[in-house]
Amino acid sequence: MRVLGVDPGLTRCGLGVVEGGGGRAVHAVAVDVVRTPPGEAVAQRLAAVADAVEGWIAEHRPDVIAVERVFAQHNVRTVMGTAQVSGVVALVAGRAGLPVAFHTPSEVKAAVTGSGRAGKEQVTAMVTRVLSLGAAPRPADAADALALAVCHCWRAPMLARMAEAEVRAAEVAKHHRARLAAARRAR
Template sequence: MRVMGVDPGLTRCGLSLVESGAGRAVTALDVDVVRTPADMDLAQRLLLIAESAEYWLDTHRPTVVAVERVFSQNNVRTAMGTAQAGGVIALAAARRGIPVAFHTPSEVKAAVTGNGTADKAQVTAMVTRILGMQQAPRPADAADALALAICHCWRAPMMARMAAAEAQAAAAKAAYEKKLKQQRAAVRAAARTGAQPR
């Protein structure tokens, strides 16, 4: 599985590509940070981010795109910019038929460090160690994009198993309810005719 990790942001947008191997083995294939100037028109900033993401999608052809979900931030303006940047990338992936998964910051931190409240330094240190990198990825947005891709590589199999189990449980429930309905119908029919229900 080739996962494109996205740490969305208007000023700095982290992009990464990670490939999963056997077990929990993951390999970093590429990482970059797209920067847009704060004094540029919003629409133009989003266009620059979208064009960079589209280039990545067409060049690297990921299996899935993992984007950080905007959970909560004190600065509403920053949260809006983050959501808009993530949205244009999700749209670019959807247009190419590439599935998009969203992970909250705490899910990413928990997957990579084992602690959902880890700070950026801890995330960067663990990403560097997990990927066997000689140097820590800089800036933090690059490390965060790699962490998102790693998180998805490790969480996706579990999420798929959970979805399969939920589907199996739903099918079993539907079969049980159908059987119950048939039994009730048989009892009602037997009561009308005076026969013993089978």
């Protein structure tokens, strides 16, 4: 599975592609950060991010896009920019026919470091180690994008099995309810 991880941000948007094999084997394909100038109009900045993501999709052919889920922060401007970039990334992915998976920061940290409260340096160190990189990806947005992709590679099989189990459980429950209703009618 090839995953494009996106750490959304209006000033710096991290992009990282990771290839996952069986089990926990993963390797980095590419990583970069898209920067947009704060003095530019928001529409132009969002268009620049959209163009970059479209280019990465065309070049790296991911199977899925993993995006960090927007979470509440004290800085409303930061949250707005992050949410806008997330929406643009989801739109670009949808137009390309790619599924989008959202992961919370604590899910990503827990998957990569074992602790949902890990700091940025710990995440960067583990991403560097897990992907056998020669140097730590900088800035942190680049490391976070790779961490998102790794998290999805590791979590996707479990999430798929859980979804299948929920479908089977719903089918069994429906069948059981039908049998109960039939038994009540027969009385």
